[in-house]
Ligand SMILES: [Zn+2]
């Protein structure tokens with residue numbers, strides 16, 4: 062048996078669709094077929110060589126698929142449900158080492174110093190060829206958090222927020238929750254921004270204002286039912302006027318502002334959108350995009366809690382999957398997704414890079 066996978070062989074160069082032999086399932090792990098693989102903003106940075114990763118590498122750290130073969134000793138998922146070939150599952154991208162200081166002492170496995178991540182640092186040369194989700198088949202190693210997919214939720218809907226959803230669960234559960242009745246401003250209208258807005262709505266926020274762009278993305282968010290108010294700041298002639306509009310809509314500032322843009326300059330703007338005594342939660346700056354100017358007086362004058370949140374771990378994926386039926390019932394998640402066969406990988410990446418699609422997902 063063979064599997065096809067999209068491989069990053071050289072930074073900045075076109076990717077290649079390659080064929081690999083499918084090994085038998087490792088003890089404690091499994092072989093998963095009929096994979097769906099999401100394209101994440103991080104993948105664009107990986108392809109450009111912005112992060113130190115080993116090559117060649119099968120990309121794709123977000124996935125959904127069907128269990129083909131269970132390795133010896135693999136019988137249950139992360140919630141204790143029995144697993145069998147034919148079950149559809151999702152899995153967490155990273156496995157924490159369990160022994161470094163963040164894992165063992167700081168109770169924050171997301172900060173693990175030795176994370177092994179599918180589609181990021183499991184190179185083909187390590188003998189783990191099929192270790193990314195931009196493939197029809199992936200081999201999951203022992204220690205992977207695997208969870209049976211949510212009943213009644215279509216694969217593409219489940220994939221809409223596959224990386225963004227758990228990232229937001231981590232941020233809202235571990236770092237700064239949304240409280241009932243709060244006014245929330247979300248900066249950014251990509252998948253992370255929409256996940257933040259959707260979870261804020263489900264958490265009981267009184268009003269969720271999405272500040273982003275371009276206009277088509279905001280329209281798509283609105284059509285999917287995500288966010289109460291949508292303001293285009295990227296296409297505005299006068300962005301300051303839009304920020305002033307946010308302050309006016311929130312009566313001087315939001316209880317909580319969530320940064321999901323990833324552009325450093327957004328932080329200086331975001332600090333001015335929180336009310337005095339409010340919170341500023343920074344999620345979007347996952348890749349180091351450089352320095353920016355901020356006015357620290359805003360932090361003191363507004364007496365802000367400024368909080369960072371990094372990535373997620375298996376427990377947060379489990380919560381995302383648990384929430385999926387609720388998310389899918391309220392929001393039109395599948396509408397956010399554009400499906401691509403593996404052969405059209407170059408087109409899919411370009412569509413994500415240009416902002417032409419909200420979320421690209423490979424369908425094998
Ligand atoms: Zn991602």
Ligand SMILES: [Zn+2]
Pocket residue numbers: 157158159160161162163164165172173174175176
């Ligand atoms: Zn660790």
